[in-house]
Amino acid sequence: MAEARITYPPPRTAWDRYNPIRLIGEVSETRYWMYLLLLPSALLICAVVIYPTLYGMQMSFREMRLNRPDLGTDWVGLKHYARMLADPIFWVSLRNTAVWVTSAIALEFLIGLVAALALNRNLPGSKVLAVLILLPYFLPNVVAGHMWALMLDPRLGVINDVLVHLGWLAGYKAWFADPSTAMAAAIVVEAWHSFPFFTLLILAGLKGIPIDLYKAADIDGAGPFAQLRLITLPMLRTVIAAAVILRVIGLVNSPDLLLILTSGGPGRSTQVLSLYAFQTAYKDFNFGYAGALSVVMFILLMGFAWAYVRLSKVNED
Amino acid sequence: MTSRFDRRSVLKMGGGLLAASALLPRAAFAQSTAINYWHTFTSQSEFAGLDEVMKLFAAAHPEVAVTQENIPNPEFMAKVTAAVVSGSRPDVTMVSSERFADLLAMGALNDLTDKIAAWDRRSDFDDVRFASISKDGKVYGVPAFTFVDWMYYRKDWFDEAGLAPPTTYAEFRDAAIKLTDPAKGRFGFGMRGGAGGQAYVINVMEGFGAKLMHEDGSISLDRDKAIEAVDWWSGLLVKDGVVPPSAPNDGFRQIMEAFQTGQTAMLWHHTGSFQDNAKLLKAGVEFATAAIPAGPVNRVSRLGYAYNTATKPETIDASWEWIKFWGEPDAAVAFLEKTGYFPASTKAAQDERISGNPLYKPAADTLGFGIPSPSFPGFAGWSESVVLPAFQRVLIKEATPEQAVDEMIDGLNQAIA
Amino acid sequence: MATLSINSIRKSFGAVEVLNNIDIQLEDGGFLVLLGPSGCGKSTLLSIIAGLETSSGGDIVIGDRNVNDVHPKDRNIAMVFQSYALYPTMSVRRNIGFGLEMRKVDAREREAAVDRAADLLQIGHLLDRKPGQLSGGQRQRVAMGRAIVRNPELFLFDEPLSNLDAKLRVEMRTEIKRLHDRLGTTTVYVTHDQVEALTLGTQVAVMKAGVIQQLADPETIYTKPANMFVAGFIGSPTMNFLRGTLEAGAGGLQLRHAGGTLAMPGLEQDASTHLGREVVAGIRPESLHGGEAAAALTGIVDVVEPTGPDTMVVVKVGEQLLTARLGPKHRPRPGETLRLGVDAASINLFDPETENRI
Ligand SMILES: Nc1ncnc2c1ncn2[C@@H]1O[C@H](COP(=O)(O)OP(=O)(O)O)[C@@H](O)[C@H]1O
Numbered sequence A: 001m002a003e004a005r006i007t008y009p010p011p012r013t014a015w016d017r018y019n020p021i022r023l024i025g026e027v028s029e030t031r032y033w034m035y036l037l038l039l040p041s042a043l044l045i046c047a048v049v050i051y052p053t054l055y056g057m058q059m060s061f062r063e064m065r066l067n068r069p070d071l072g073t074d075w076v077g078l079k080h081y082a083r084m085l086a087d088p089i090f091w092v093s094l095r096n097t098a099v100w101v102t103s104a105i106a107l108e109f110l111i112g113l114v115a116a117l118a119l120n121r122n123l124p125g126s127k128v129l130a131v132l133i134l135l136p137y138f139l140p141n142v143v144a145g146h147m148w149a150l151m152l153d154p155r156l157g158v159i160n161d162v163l164v165h166l167g168w169l170a171g172y173k174a175w176f177a178d179p180s181t182a183m184a185a186a187i188v189v190e191a192w193h194s195f196p197f198f199t200l201l202i203l204a205g206l207k208g209i210p211i212d213l214y215k216a217a218d219i220d221g222a223g224p225f226a227q228l229r230l231i232t233l234p235m236l237r238t239v240i241a242a243a244v245i246l247r248v249i250g251l252v253n254s255p256d257l258l259l260i261l262t263s264g265g266p267g268r269s270t271q272v273l274s275l276y277a278f279q280t281a282y283k284d285f286n287f288g289y290a291g292a293l294s295v296v297m298f299i300l301l302m303g304f305a306w307a308y309v310r311l312s313k314v315n316e317d
Numbered sequence B: 001m002t003s004r005f006d007r008r009s010v011l012k013m014g015g016g017l018l019a020a021s022a023l024l025p026r027a028a029f030a031q032s033t034a035i036n037y038w039h040t041f042t043s044q045s046e047f048a049g050l051d052e053v054m055k056l057f058a059a060a061h062p063e064v065a066v067t068q069e070n071i072p073n074p075e076f077m078a079k080v081t082a083a084v085v086s087g088s089r090p091d092v093t094m095v096s097s098e099r100f101a102d103l104l105a106m107g108a109l110n111d112l113t114d115k116i117a118a119w120d121r122r123s124d125f126d127d128v129r130f131a132s133i134s135k136d137g138k139v140y141g142v143p144a145f146t147f148v149d150w151m152y153y154r155k156d157w158f159d160e161a162g163l164a165p166p167t168t169y170a171e172f173r174d175a176a177i178k179l180t181d182p183a184k185g186r187f188g189f190g191m192r193g194g195a196g197g198q199a200y201v202i203n204v205m206e207g208f209g210a211k212l213m214h215e216d217g218s219i220s221l222d223r224d225k226a227i228e229a230v231d232w233w234s235g236l237l238v239k240d241g242v243v244p245p246s247a248p249n250d251g252f253r254q255i256m257e258a259f260q261t262g263q264t265a266m267l268w269h270h271t272g273s274f275q276d277n278a279k280l281l282k283a284g285v286e287f288a289t290a291a292i293p294a295g296p297v298n299r300v301s302r303l304g305y306a307y308n309t310a311t312k313p314e315t316i317d318a319s320w321e322w323i324k325f326w327g328e329p330d331a332a333v334a335f336l337e338k339t340g341y342f343p344a345s346t347k348a349a350q351d352e353r354i355s356g357n358p359l360y361k362p363a364a365d366t367l368g369f370g371i372p373s374p375s376f377p378g379f380a381g382w383s384e385s386v387v388l389p390a391f392q393r394v395l396i397k398e399a400t401p402e403q404a405v406d407e408m409i410d411g412l413n414q415a416i417a
Numbered sequence C: 001m002a003t004l005s006i007n008s009i010r011k012s013f014g015a016v017e018v019l020n021n022i023d024i025q026l027e028d029g030g031f032l033v034l035l036g037p038s039g040c041g042k043s044t045l046l047s048i049i050a051g052l053e054t055s056s057g058g059d060i061v062i063g064d065r066n067v068n069d070v071h072p073k074d075r076n077i078a079m080v081f082q083s084y085a086l087y088p089t090m091s092v093r094r095n096i097g098f099g100l101e102m103r104k105v106d107a108r109e110r111e112a113a114v115d116r117a118a119d120l121l122q123i124g125h126l127l128d129r130k131p132g133q134l135s136g137g138q139r140q141r142v143a144m145g146r147a148i149v150r151n152p153e154l155f156l157f158d159e160p161l162s163n164l165d166a167k168l169r170v171e172m173r174t175e176i177k178r179l180h181d182r183l184g185t186t187t188v189y190v191t192h193d194q195v196e197a198l199t200l201g202t203q204v205a206v207m208k209a210g211v212i213q214q215l216a217d218p219e220t221i222y223t224k225p226a227n228m229f230v231a232g233f234i235g236s237p238t239m240n241f242l243r244g245t246l247e248a249g250a251g252g253l254q255l256r257h258a259g260g261t262l263a264m265p266g267l268e269q270d271a272s273t274h275l276g277r278e279v280v281a282g283i284r285p286e287s288l289h290g291g292e293a294a295a296a297l298t299g300i301v302d303v304v305e306p307t308g309p310d311t312m313v314v315v316k317v318g319e320q321l322l323t324a325r326l327g328p329k330h331r332p333r334p335g336e337t338l339r340l341g342v343d344a345a346s347i348n349l350f351d352p353e354t355e356n357r358i
């Protein structure tokens, strides 16, 4: 094989030797061609992923207040991180983030699982139902947020209407004005909006479980609940892990829904880290501190993803 | 290599095409300049007003094509900041008074001093209209219209109860108490305790004498007076119960709806919501207008301005045509008629269509004694992310007025540090 | 252990009839093979026996219990699937013991039963692995282990060997036979492989399009196929069909075909009713031989396929092609004329119209 060299016609003119296209042609026959082909995507990844990440990180060690050019943009070391430790809003936001993400995702997962199991039975009409169930997910956060803000409105909200008519509520309730219900109401909205994500992934996972397993389990005497617990869920472990991690990342990083529903209020009862970072950057223009908050979120997410993959044993078998 | 199109020949062909395209004639440049206008209009009436002004402008200036883009208020600063940092600025941006300091500090605005000085309509405006867009003798924008703070009240309910519109905080609270009737689902006042509510907290604090910016240029908050103010203002909910319990989450939409659907007797806002209210309630019969009541120490009625500013230096000449057009009396009055926003130009404000309407009188009066909002770099962020949540914590009984004011003072010190 | 009665079982999916009045009686300890081409309804029938599918009519009786309305888990059966259907997330041990676990058998007893089954199938060393870490043959054994561990009354196998390579398939076939001999459990076994059917079954039901074509012991199925479908389905290479007219000859009946006349001395079948009529003679390839015989056919060699122990020779007799299984020493050349002796006693005669055996 080593002899089987491709020969080129000799350069016709002196310029031809340096003709870039001709050179590319020659390189394209060597094994470096492979790396050359990878180069554009590698550059792209650097440009859109690595550079911004590093840029954000270095910002967190600088003074960076856009509306205070008088302060300069000097290195301040760990100043922002030190401030964070003593910042009660940070700690409240951290706690709220944990509550918000955990509860919303638990609820999304449950509803998503039930919906997926129902859709997977291929009953008549389930195709139409599948599309209907997926609808909330197609709504942008902003639209979903405003829609629910209206539905839960203490004056015009249809939900208050229904609950009062059913006798479950004595009078109209301002869900987002009461710190004891604001977070719960926001979680319900978020779960409504994003459960189809779980439905979609779980449904895909369910389609991959051989039907024979359930027949075997029927004969082995496993009831529906045992089948769910011992066959379906373990088989979905990877899918669920992927869905949960993606959703956690999405939810930790995105402040939109809470921004619309509560802006973190009342008081700071629904203040979460993403919202705090957003406000610090775009209301206070303190990009240094916002950068530090983002870095902490980034680290928390990495830690979470690592621990979750570890604990859920997704990497086994 | 037998195939006619092997890799090398295709590469060569591509190179040829590239070379050929360089020789093609360029498309001719368009004759007119296109400029992009970022604004925060949201309501139907505001859009109708903008549309009207754009039509008038298109007729007068066919050489400048304006495209408009609505940036919702909550995202406004984020979008503008990103545009400035990334170099994708709009040509003209609407800047309200309280945002001027931040935007100027981040270098978003261009100096218009010379253009304004040479402008034949400059004399139509009082000097004070430019105060909130000037710094160190330089002027950065032209007021498009004025936000004149005033009060809407249910004239029918006031008449029924034999009450006159309040002129002081004490009378105001009295009226609110008298008009609150849970049986009828009526509350005396629609408090904005949610998004945007920070401005009212600051106004009331200043009304009680806790001014933020002092003669000597220093910035601070008088703790005792501020506590008194927060106690009184939050007391409307937590002690007197004269505002809807949803107040801690009520923003612009909620306070408007509450008033328009007959749940609240009084509403503090500016003239811009006049037309929207008049669509649902009969102006002069069901509702009327009055000046904001005076506080025990200061009378705090805000005059704010929506300025048009040139944000992209390259197109400043075309932008200037659009910016100054808003000062034409015809444009200003057309805009007022669609929206209720007051003209900034004194000449336009003297138009018969305005001075002849008694419902506009409180606004005209307020133009006399109204004052601008405080403005310093960091003010907007502090008021929104410190003052509002701290005040909300009092509303939901999570903090005392003392604790809230201490939080505000801490936050203020950090913001101006 | 129990008998199995399949009484007038019918099954339709919508308008499509998949099973048509299936009647089979299987004795205690019997081994029934359901044999037929793909799509003929074998798996459906097995599923109905298992209770995984409901029938559209008829009864399934296991022992003396009508199980029509009995849940699969209460039918005291065990099933081995073509896909093995091992639970991928569980260890082999738990897979085998799963049925006992679900029946709340106590852990120690369960362990013992699993070990016993594992010993029997020689998979004791695999117990702590996951199914994903096993070879095809090992998985097959685990699936069988899961079936035998509960000591059920009835084993159901659905093409258990079709995912194995040829060598393993033969090995496991023997294993299954040994297991059945040893345990004596009544078994229903689905396959489309006629060799499996003939080697394993005590009864073979040959099915086509939801109808049983013949239900008999393997010997009968092979030597006296009930119709041309069964005759053609069983045996490899398949039975030769020679068309001709049935005549009375000197030594008994004879067949006049396009390439001559075939005498059939010693024919067991009584076909006198069809004298003078068109018939089809079914001749197994091994009934043709190179030696001399009273009955003989002459044709021209078309193709020669040596397979080692045998040489398959395709001969053109008249216009019809016949395959002969000759000894390894026979190597005729294509084109030469060949005379073949016929074992006339083994010939089956079919009515070409009904395709049934006369
Ligand atoms: N759930 C079903 N719905 C409709 N048709 C089915 C279903 N299951 C099987 N069939 C049809 O029934 C026939 C018999 O199927 P099956 O019993 O699986 O055949 P075999 O096991 O003999 O290959 C096939 O034609 C198949 O397409």
Ligand SMILES: [Mg+2]
Pocket (backbone or CB within 6 Å): C042, C043, C044, C159
């Ligand atoms: Mg099958």
